[in-house]
Structure formats: structure tokens, C-alpha cells
Amino acid sequence: MTTPHLLAKIRCKLFISLLECRADLSGRGGKIVMRLQRTYGCGNINRENIGEKVVLAGWVQGRRDHGGLLFVDLRDRSGLVQLVFDQERQGALFTEAEKLRSEYVLAVRGTVIARSPETLNLKLATGEVEISVEDMELLNSARVPPFYIEDGIDTDENLRLRYRYLDLRRPEMQEMLLLRHRLLMATRRCLDERGFWEIDTPMLTRSTPEGARDYLVPSRVSPGYFYALPQSPQLFKQLLMVGGVERYFQITRCFRDEDLRADRQPEFTQIDMELSFCSRDEIITEVEALLSDLLQSILGQKLETPLPAISYEEAMERYGSDKPDTRYGMELRDISEIAGECNFKVFNQVISSGGAVKGINVQGQGNFSRKELDDLTTLVQSWGTGGLAWMIVTEDGFKTPIAKYFAGEQLDSLRKHMDGQSGDLLLFVADEKVNTQKILGQLRVHLARQLDLVPEGEHHFLWVLDFPLFIYDQEEKRYTSNHHPFTAPCDEDIPLLQTDPLKVRSLAYDLVYNGVEIAGGSIRIHDKEMQETVFKLLGLAQEELDEKFGFLLEAFKYGAPPHGGIAFGLDRLLMLMGGRKSIRDVIPFPKTAAGSCLLTGAPAPVSPGQLKDLHIYTVSRK
RNA sequence: GGAGCCGUGGUGUAGUCAGGUUAACAUGCCGGCCUGUCAAGCCGGAGAUCGCGGGUUCAACUCCCGUCGGCUCCGCCA
Numbered sequence: 001m002t003t004p005h006l007l008a009k010i011r012c013k014l015f016i017s018l019l020e021c022r023a024d025l026s027g028r029g030g031k032i033v034m035r036l037q038r039t040y041g042c043g044n045i046n047r048e049n050i051g052e053k054v055v056l057a058g059w060v061q062g063r064r065d066h067g068g069l070l071f072v073d074l075r076d077r078s079g080l081v082q083l084v085f086d087q088e089r090q091g092a093l094f095t096e097a098e099k100l101r102s103e104y105v106l107a108v109r110g111t112v113i114a115r116s117p118e119t120l121n122l123k124l125a126t127g128e129v130e131i132s133v134e135d136m137e138l139l140n141s142a143r144v145p146p147f148y149i150e151d152g153i154d155t156d157e158n159l160r161l162r163y164r165y166l167d168l169r170r171p172e173m174q175e176m177l178l179l180r181h182r183l184l185m186a187t188r189r190c191l192d193e194r195g196f197w198e199i200d201t202p203m204l205t206r207s208t209p210e211g212a213r214d215y216l217v218p219s220r221v222s223p224g225y226f227y228a229l230p231q232s233p234q235l236f237k238q239l240l241m242v243g244g245v246e247r248y249f250q251i252t253r254c255f256r257d258e259d260l261r262a263d264r265q266p267e268f269t270q271i272d273m274e275l276s277f278c279s280r281d282e283i284i285t286e287v288e289a290l291l292s293d294l295l296q297s298i299l300g301q302k303l304e305t306p307l308p309a310i311s312y313e314e315a316m317e318r319y320g321s322d323k324p325d326t327r328y329g330m331e332l333r334d335i336s337e338i339a340g341e342c343n344f345k346v347f348n349q350v351i352s353s354g355g356a357v358k359g360i361n362v363q364g365q366g367n368f369s370r371k372e373l374d375d376l377t378t379l380v381q382s383w384g385t386g387g388l389a390w391m392i393v394t395e396d397g398f399k400t401p402i403a404k405y406f407a408g409e410q411l412d413s414l415r416k417h418m419d420g421q422s423g424d425l426l427l428f429v430a431d432e433k434v435n436t437q438k439i440l441g442q443l444r445v446h447l448a449r450q451l452d453l454v455p456e457g458e459h460h461f462l463w464v465l466d467f468p469l470f471i472y473d474q475e476e477k478r479y480t481s482n483h484h485p486f487t488a489p490c491d492e493d494i495p496l497l498q499t500d501p502l503k504v505r506s507l508a509y510d511l512v513y514n515g516v517e518i519a520g521g522s523i524r525i526h527d528k529e530m531q532e533t534v535f536k537l538l539g540l541a542q543e544e545l546d547e548k549f550g551f552l553l554e555a556f557k558y559g560a561p562p563h564g565g566i567a568f569g570l571d572r573l574l575m576l577m578g579g580r581k582s583i584r585d586v587i588p589f590p591k592t593a594a595g596s597c598l599l600t601g602a603p604a605p606v607s608p609g610q611l612k613d614l615h616i617y618t619v620s621r622k
Numbered sequence: 623g624g625a626g627c628c629g630u631g632g633u634g635u636a637g638u639c640a641g642g643u644u645a646a647c648a649u650g651c652c653g654g655c656c657u658g659u660c661a662a663g664c665c666g667g668a669g670a671u672c673g674c675g676g677g678u679u680c681a682a683c684u685c686c687c688g689u690c691g692g693c694u695c696c697g698c699c700a
Contacts, residue, residue, distance in 0.1 A: 065656085146632060
């Protein structure tokens with residue numbers, strides 16, 4: 001990735017601004033915490049500084065003690081430079097330097113000297129020079145750190161999280177912090193240029209039905225009442241549109257009390273946007289402009305726009321996912337027709353009861369062992385389907401336990417349908433249609449990772465459009481919103497609201513980046529009657545509506561403009577731009593899978609007095 | 623709510639399947655030697671009741687049960 005270059009480019013600038021701040025403070029008679037005042041960043045020293053007196057400050061990266069000669073690597077956020085102490089030249093200072101240990105905090109004054117040709121270190125940006133130290137101020141000592149402060153460490157993540165402040169000293173983490181900063185700044189600059197106003201909205205708001213579980217905050221002054229932390233600023237940004245803002249954005253924290261994943265944290269940051277008087281396509285164009293700007297200004301990469309787009313239905317048919325990773329093939333193929341005619345009961349029974357049989361071609365993997373195939377079967381069973389049928393394509397036919405159920409021409413047709421070449425492994429799932437798609441979609445992702453078919457360093461973006469407005473919740477026996485209850489239906493599908501709600505497509509859109517959903521949004525309903533219709537289809541009682549959404553419906557009575565918007569998951573975007581595997585790697589202080597913070601110990605018990613103030617009684621944990 | 627994997631000196635691992643002498647290796651740490659290293663080198667030393675609790679056994683890092691913590695996935699995440 002390009003981040004190291006980015007860091008190098010920006011180092012100098014950052015350091016200058018730091019010096020300017022220091023200059024402002026001088027002469028005010030403040031308390032002196034440092035006798036020496038630094039003049040350069042460690043990583044900024046180079047050949048051009050030779051002969052110059054400099055003052056540096058930072059942490060001891062390591063030392064190499066040669067007896068009468070001592071090397072110390074000094075590190076600050078700009079990089080690393082070698083200090084040299086010579087017993088004969090430095091005398092008493094040398095004795096002090098011998099006491100230095102890893103991560104001691106230090107300021108030094110010295111002269112930049114050239115290294116002799118045989119002692120150059122070209123691996124280091126500062127490797128042509130070193131600092132002959134003349135004065136030293138030990139600013140702090142340090143305990144031995146629990147892990148190495150260097151890139152590429154292989155340490156238990158518990159430790160890194162518990163000592164996050166040490167983890168953050170590592171260059172790759174500093175790069176992450178810088179990249180995050182750049183992304184925030186570029187977003188603000190770009191959206192400002194495009195006429196968006198940054199407006200902040202409340203963190204203490206009210207719980208609404210639908211959506212994720214809320215984080216609740218008890219009210220002290222209203223006993224038994226609770227605020228909720230926002231899952232997103234959804235309602236407020238719509239109210240801002242009614243308020244005549246026209247173009248709004250916010251970089252804001254959102255909270256959802258659901259189980260975590262590698263790309264999911266209980267609190268995360270969104271780039272939230274909303275526009276008035278716009279169509280779906282105009283919003284998509286705005287988003288592409290933002291994304292294009294961000295990729296250009298942060299990674300130096302050009303984004304080809306317009307980005308490709310497919311419908312939800314096509315995504316499910318071809319990839320078994322509403323966030324397909326298009327960096328590799330292995331697309332789903334439908335063999336329902338053949339399956340319905342063959343004698344394999346598992347297949348034809350599924351077809352006769354309205355299900356689907358689909359397969360993927362795992363090219364060149366016909367050498368899977370029986371055990372590996374059994375493991376895959378167990379895996380898909382754990383995902384909630386009956387089993388997995390397999391066929392290995394050979395020169396003259398198929399190696400498979402189910403060949404006997406198929407007529408010769410059916411096998412030929414199957415091979416053609418699946419594009420089977422000798423040595424390919426074909427895997428089939430037979431189930432209710434959507435389940436077939438989802439299971440195979442998951443299997444596709446699983447195998448691509450396992451077989452290392454995912455090309456690194458590629459950036460694939462894809463819009464997914466035409467989501468169904470509703471999905472049917474089997475457990476609750478009612479419709480629920482696929483996106484959220486404020487999403488507008490497609491104009492031409494509005495009549496279906498009365499007759500066949502599941503067929504209604506919405507004006508929602510998701511942006512998928514390398515198989516990860518990084519943004520989602522929709523054109524909103526701005527009409528009070530339409531909003532009430534949708535709420536009613538969702539089975540929300542009038543009373544509940546009035547209580548929980550009354551303010552929105554009321555606002556819509558006062559001339560709501562047509563509007564729509566989108567929200568980016570900033571952490572996910574950053575994760576993908578930085579080529580990191582987990583969202584935790586791009587969040588300064590992330591939480592574990594159980595939602596705990598290993599650094600602060602949150603969540604933690606509170607005192608009985610605090611609970612009393614909040615009118616809260618707790619029940620026993622067990 | 624469910625499934626899988628992991629937990630052994632400061633750190634990373636081996637040993638666990640098949641119970642048995644002093645828990646091994648690397649690195650870090652401490653001390654000594656060493657004037658051109660940059661993963662410095664050489665010599666010496668300290669450092670672990672094997673996540674925790676219970677059980678089986680003459681004997682448990684090892685087997686069984688429970689529990690805590692972490693990671694990944696399913697459900698969940700408008």
C-alpha cells in the first residue's frame with residue numbers, strides 16, 4: 001500500500017506546525033518541563049543537515065553497546081535516527097548514556113555528522129547521518145515494554161489492547177492514525193467544497209423501534225426514563241432537510257448494541273450525508289465524487305466512475321450475497337432445471353417444493369480429499385442447510401457418489417451449465433431458494449479465502465440497487481424494513497404496496513468495496529401519507545407511531561422537501577484503504593468481541609449511590 | 623443464542639493426541655567483555671506453581687467437567 005510514502009510526505013509539514021506552536025509559547029514564563037527544545041523530528045534529519053547543531057527528542061528504540069562506543073536509536077513520530085556516544089569524546093555523558101534502556105524518553109543536543117561509507121545504513125531514511133551527542137536530558141525512564149515497539153509483531157491481541165498506548169507507538173499504528181486523520185480532513189474539505197454543511201446532532205436521543213438494539217442511558221431527573229445513544233443520526237438529518245439545510249454532512253459516532261465481527265464495533269464512525277431536491281442517481285454521483293477525491297488525495301489512486309452497479313436480485317443470483325466480492329469469480333450457477341428431472345431425491349424434492357439447486361465451480365480443486373469435502377459439508381450444515389453435493393469433473397465424466405441418479409445427457413448438460421473442465425470441483429446446495437443462494441454465497445467467500453483466490457491490492461467497488469423494501473420476518477410474523485422505515489419505494493412499485501408488499505423495490509443503495517458494505521442509503525419518504533402507509537405495513541400501532549415518530553410525521557406536514565442520503569462506515573473504509581484485516585486495527589481504542597475495553601476495563605460496575613441517583617435496581621447476574 | 627480455534631517464563635512457540643526424572647527452544651531482561659553497530663557479537667545469570675476452579679489417578683501442562691478471557695464465523699447488525 002501507499003501509506004509509508006504518505007507518511008514520509010507529510011512528516012515535514014507536521015513537524016513545522018509543531019515548531020510554530022512551540023514558538024508561540026516561548027517567552028511566557030511557563031513552567032519549564034524540558035531544558036532542551038527540539039528543532040527537528042528524528043526522521044527528518046538527512047545529509048543536508050550535516051554540520052548542523054540539532055536538538056531531538058523521542059523514545060529509545062534500542063541500543064547497541066560496543067564497550068567504548070554506544071549507539072542509540074531515537075524514535076519519534078517522524079522516524080528514527082542513530083545517536084552515537086564515544087567514551088573518549090563524551091566522558092561523563094557516555095556513562096549516563098550507558099544507563100539508557102528501551103523506551104526511555106530523551107532529549108539530546110548534538111551535531112549531525114556524516115557516516116563513513118562503510119557504515120551507511122540504506123534501510124534507514126536517516127541512514128547517511130548520525131548524531132554525535134553533546135548534551136542529553138533524560139525526560140523519563142520506562143519499564144520494559146510487554147512487547148516490541150516495532151512493525152509486524154506477532155503478539156496476543158489482548159496485550160496490544162491492554163497496552164494500546166504502547167501499541168500506538170509502533171510505526172504502522174502511527175500510519176493508521178495519520179491515515180485516519182487525513183481521511184477525516186479530506187472528507188471535510190471535499191464536502192465543504194461541494195456545498196455540504198457539517199452539523200452535529202444529539203448523542204442523547206430517544207429510543208425508536210426497528211433497527212439494532214439501543215445503548216440506553218438512564219435519566220436522573222426523569223425516573224424510569226432513558227435516552228438512547230444514536231444508531232445513526234437518521235431522524236435528525238431528515239429534520240435538517242425539513243429545516244432547509246439542503247446539504248448536510250457529519251462525521252459522527254454511532255452505537256449499536258449487537259454482537260461483534262471483524263468489521264463491526266459497538267461504536268463506530270460514520271460519514272453521514274443528506275441532500276434535498278435530489279434523485280437517487282444524483283446522490284450516487286455525489287458519493288462517487290467524494291470517494292474519487294478521497295482515493296486520489298489519500299492513496300493517490302484514480303477511481304474510474306461511474307462505478308458498476310447491479311440489482312439486489314442479480315447480486316443474490318450470481319453471488320448469493322447482497323455485498324458481493326467481485327475480485328474473484330466462482331459465481332453461482334442455477335441447475336434447478338436439471339435437478340428437477342434427475343432421480344436424486346434430495347434435488348428433485350427441493351425443486352418440487354419450490355426450492356432451488358445451485359452450484360459453484362471451484363476450478364482446478366478436484367483434488368479435494370474425502371475428509372476436506374466432509375469438512376465442507378459439516379460447515380454448510382452448521383450454516384443451516386441439509387448438506388453439500390459434490391462432483392469432480394474428470395477427463396471422461398464425473399467422480400461423484402451421485403452419478404447414478406443422473407442420465408448421461410443430464411450429466412453433459414450439467415457440465416456445460418457449470419463450465420466444468422477436467423479437474424474442477426463442483427459443489428451444490430439444494431434448499432429453499434434464498435437459503436441456497438446465501439449458503440453458496442458464504443461457501444464461495446470461505447473457499448476464496450481458504451484457497452487464497454482473493455487478489456491483494458485490488459479495489460473493487462460495486463453499487464447494489466433495487467433492494468426489496470420489505471422482508472418478511474418469520475419469527476415476528478410481520479414485514480420489516482430491509483433498509484429502514486424511512487426508505488421510499490420505487491415509484492412504479494407503489495401500487496404493489498397494497499397487493500404484494502414483498503415485491504416492492506425500494507430506492508435504497510449500498511456501496512460495496514471488496515465484499516464489504518461501506519456505505520448505504522436511500523431516497524427517503526417525504527410525504528406524510530406514504531410514511532404512515534409504510535409504518536402501518538410494518539405493523540406499528542398508531543399509538544406507538546404517534547408517540548415515537550409523531551415529531552417526524554408532524555414535521556412532514558410543514559413542507560418537507562424530497563430528500564435522500566447515505567452514510568459511510570469510515571472505519572471499514574479505512575480498513576480497506578489501509579489493507580488491514582480487522583476494523584480494530586484502524587480504531588485507536590477498539591473493543592473486544594465481547595464489547596469490553598481491555599485498557600480501561602469498561603464496562604464496569606458502578607457504585608450503589610450512582611445507581612440510586614439513576615433510579616436503577618439491578619438483578620442478580622445469574 | 624449457537625459452532626470452531628486459542629490460552630505454557632516479559633514476548634513468541636514446543637511439549638498435550640499416547641499422564642511419569644530437572645517443562646524445552648528462540649527472543650527479551652539483568653551482569654560481564656567488547657570502538658562502527660544498526661535483528662550487533664561473545665560469555666554468564668535470573669525468570670513459569672502451564673488462564674482459573676473442581677474431578678479421575680499412586681501421579682495431571684497432558685484425561686474429564688465447569689468457568690474466565692481472546693479470536694473467527696452463523697444468528698443478530700433498519
